[in-house]
Amino acid sequence: DYVFCAEKPLAGLKVLVTAGATSEPIDPVRFISNRSSGKMGVAAARKAQSLGAEVTLVAGSVSVNLDGLNVVKVQTALEMLEAVKKEIESTDILVMAAAVADFRIAEYSDTKIKKTDENEMTIRLVKNPDILKEIAPLKKAGQVFAGFAAESDNLAANARKKLNEKNLDMIAANDISRSDIGFGTDENELTVFFRDREAVNTGKVPKEKAAETILLLAKEVHGKKNG
Ligand code: CTP
Numbered sequence: 001d002y003v004f005c006a007e008k009p010l011a012g013l014k015v016l017v018t019a020g021a022t023s024e025p026i027d028p029v030r031f032i033s034n035r036s037s038g039k040m041g042v043a044a045a046r047k048a049q050s051l052g053a054e055v056t057l058v059a060g061s062v063s064v065n066l067d068g069l070n071v072v073k074v075q076t077a078l079e080m081l082e083a084v085k086k087e088i089e090s091t092d093i094l095v096m097a098a099a100v101a102d103f104r105i106a107e108y109s110d111t112k113i114k115k116t117d118e119n120e121m122t123i124r125l126v127k128n129p130d131i132l133k134e135i136a137p138l139k140k141a142g143q144v145f146a147g148f149a150a151e152s153d154n155l156a157a158n159a160r161k162k163l164n165e166k167n168l169d170m171i172a173a174n175d176i177s178r179s180d181i182g183f184g185t186d187e188n189e190l191t192v193f194f195r196d197r198e199a200v201n202t203g204k205v206p207k208e209k210a211a212e213t214i215l216l217l218a219k220e221v222h223g224k225k226n227g
């Protein structure tokens with residue numbers, strides 16, 4: 001009924017969220033990763049659940065509690081790609097909040113790398129696949145794909161470029177040059193760009209609130225696509 005729908009606007013929808021940092025192993029004791037805490041993505045997963053969606057969270061390294069969520073844990077970008085590929089077919093709304101490592105170590109060492117008498121060492125990196133670009137060809141007409149963009153400069157231009165190149169319906173851009181929002185903090189201010197509507201700014205709000213705004217916007221886009 002109407003009241004039920006108003007309280008649970010995502011009821012009947014499957015939402016796939018990715019969150020946290022991928023980490024790319026160098027040897028059994030070392031890895032490279034990034035500063036993502038996973039707070040924004042996990043907030044999106046929890047909010048989607050409370051708005052009535054059936055939620056799967058593909059989580060890399062996160063520093064927040066995942067109790068009560070349906071979680072697929074992954075370590076590397078390649079593992080995250082496989083997990084997303086597996087889930088994407090049955091997904092209505094994808095929220096790609098993970099901070100995917102752009103590169104991985106070219107040659108993983110299965111024994112601990114020892115220091116030598118050399119004062120320098122070089123680790124060669126190779127590019128990881130872009131998960132959003134990999135799944136773009138699998139996208140069905142009714143699906144909504146939302147990405148994030150972490151930008152230190154030229155936020156709007158860079159975000160719009162990613163929106164187009166990754167064939168997204170919307171992208172939430174983060175200004176990572178600001179220390180009061182973003183990495184590890186509890187608040188965020190996002191500007192959401194769309195293909196054919198005006199950008200929306202969330203204001204500086206708790207990550208839960210920013211997540212709600214993104215999800216309700218995604219629901220609107222989903223409604224338009226699905227009549
Ligand atoms: N992303 C992805 N696969 C990658 C890298 C990023 O799917 N290998 C996704 C992120 O989850 C995010 C969006 O692409 O939703 C933008 O990520 P971002 O790091 O801001 O952009 P990149 O395309 O990686 O470009 P750059 O880091 O050079 O700005």
Ligand code: CA
Nearest residue numbers: 099100101102
């Ligand atoms: Ca990147």
